[in-house]
Amino acid sequence: MRRVCTESGRRAWLLADGVAPAISERAARHDADGTFPHQDFDDLRSAGYLALTAPEELGGHGAALPEMIIAQERLAAASGPTALAANMHLSITGQLARRWRAAPTGRLTELLGEVVAGRVLFAPITAEPGHSLVRSTGSKATRVDGGFRVRGRKVFGTNSEVMTHLVSIALDVDHPDGPHVIGFRVPVDSETIQPVAGTWHSGGMRATVSQDVELLDVFVPEDAVTFSFPEGMLDGSLLQNLWGWSMPSFGAVYLGIARGALTAAIAEVDRRGWQDRSGVRALLSEAEMRQSSAWALVSAVAEEVMGNGLWRDGTVQDGMARVVLAKHVATITAVEVVDLVARIVGSSVMRAGSVFERAWRDVRAGTVHPYSTTDAMDLIADTVLGRSVAAERRPDVETLPAQTPGAALLTATIPW
Numbered sequence: 001m002r003r004v005c006t007e008s009g010r011r012a013w014l015l016a017d018g019v020a021p022a023i024s025e026r027a028a029r030h031d032a033d034g035t036f037p038h039q040d041f042d043d044l045r046s047a048g049y050l051a052l053t054a055p056e057e058l059g060g061h062g063a064a065l066p067e068m069i070i071a072q073e074r075l076a077a078a079s080g081p082t083a084l085a086a087n088m089h090l091s092i093t094g095q096l097a098r099r100w101r102a103a104p105t106g107r108l109t110e111l112l113g114e115v116v117a118g119r120v121l122f123a124p125i126t127a128e129p130g131h132s133l134v135r136s137t138g139s140k141a142t143r144v145d146g147g148f149r150v151r152g153r154k155v156f157g158t159n160s161e162v163m164t165h166l167v168s169i170a171l172d173v174d175h176p177d178g179p180h181v182i183g184f185r186v187p188v189d190s191e192t193i194q195p196v197a198g199t200w201h202s203g204g205m206r207a208t209v210s211q212d213v214e215l216l217d218v219f220v221p222e223d224a225v226t227f228s229f230p231e232g233m234l235d236g237s238l239l240q241n242l243w244g245w246s247m248p249s250f251g252a253v254y255l256g257i258a259r260g261a262l263t264a265a266i267a268e269v270d271r272r273g274w275q276d277r278s279g280v281r282a283l284l285s286e287a288e289m290r291q292s293s294a295w296a297l298v299s300a301v302a303e304e305v306m307g308n309g310l311w312r313d314g315t316v317q318d319g320m321a322r323v324v325l326a327k328h329v330a331t332i333t334a335v336e337v338v339d340l341v342a343r344i345v346g347s348s349v350m351r352a353g354s355v356f357e358r359a360w361r362d363v364r365a366g367t368v369h370p371y372s373t374t375d376a377m378d379l380i381a382d383t384v385l386g387r388s389v390a391a392e393r394r395p396d397v398e399t400l401p402a403q404t405p406g407a408a409l410l411t412a413t414i415p416w
Contacts, residue, residue, distance in 0.1 A: 135235075151217055
């Protein structure tokens with residue numbers, strides 16, 4: 001089914017569509033081998049896709065979150081792992097671009113210019129066992145002259161094979177007001193930032209090669225610290241940035257995987273002449289209804305993130321619950337849609353390496369990808385019941401430049 005969108009959304013979709021066929025052809029091999037798709041990233045870089053969310057004024061495509069998710073859904077239909085890896089970089093770039101529009105400093109201008117030139121690739125790697133919600137962390141930041149030294153071990157290090165800049169967190173235990181979580185962004189130093197080979201053996205999303213990463217006394221200058229908040233708090237700046245961008249875009253990636261499987265199933269129905277089989281028709285319509293409904297929510301929340309109401313007009317927890325809800329619904333729906341696809345195509349879903357079998361495995365990663373299903377449901381339930389999950393800290397800047405494509409005319413269409 002065709003979908004109506006803005007002209008800028010259509011341009012983003014076409015950019016992804018241009019690289020998708022070659023990426024799709026390589027997806028099964030990288031899945032089978034458990035190898036990172038370096039050629040995919042070369043293609044994305046050459047096409048300018050890795051500058052999708054960089055400002056137009058600096059040579060990027062200027063996509064806001066609503067356009068980014070349209071492109072990412074299309075890319076994920078070709079390869080979920082490639083799209084998820086690209087998502088990490090594009091999300092950070094988009095956050096920085098929005099900050100740049102609010103305050104175009106020389107340093108941000110230079111960094112975003114390097115993104116456009118293809119010389120910077122971000123890897124936001126924050127996860128640790130027992131610290132999935134970014135309210136605390138086991139990595140320690142020790143104060144030294146001019147900044148910090150950080151030690152720790154991160155897991156799920158997506159982009160660890162190709163990163164030029166690490167985005168992460170650590171705990172400043174010496175803060176005068178008690179332990180504070182600090183965020184930082186530093187160029188990768190191979191002596192102190194080391195991916196741990198052989199630590200990624202997964203049932204799904206194999207080609208992300210999300211290895212553990214050791215932080216061995218990484219020097220973080222004071223001016224590389226991007227935020228600081230008391231340990232255990234719900235931080236409004238993280239809602240604006242990390243969670244606000246990642247939750248809808250993660251949802252879009254997993255819905256894109258499901259869309260790819262559903263599209264392949266439709267082709268299979270046509271090939272086999274099953275168009276008039278009542279059972280097949282019922283399953284197809286159910287899959288499309290669920291897919292489209294989840295997409296409508298993800299798209300709406302992406303536009304909300306590009307406004308300011310999520311953190312300005314309510315509590316931080318209210319805003320967090322909203323973005324987490326979008327990701328949760330999207331990832332659960334992706335699993336449901338692929339399960340419906342499996343019932344349509346039958347034994348083809350069991351053929352190792354097929355688009356159906358890979359999608360069946362890959363979408364399940366979405367339910368454990370933070371916010372996981374259980375963490376999401378706890379947050380949503382507490383918010384509905386009016387229960388506070390943690391003390392809150394308002395964002396440092398409550399009003400960011402608004403980018404809401406909903407104000408633009410929906411005059412373009414894309415094929416789904």
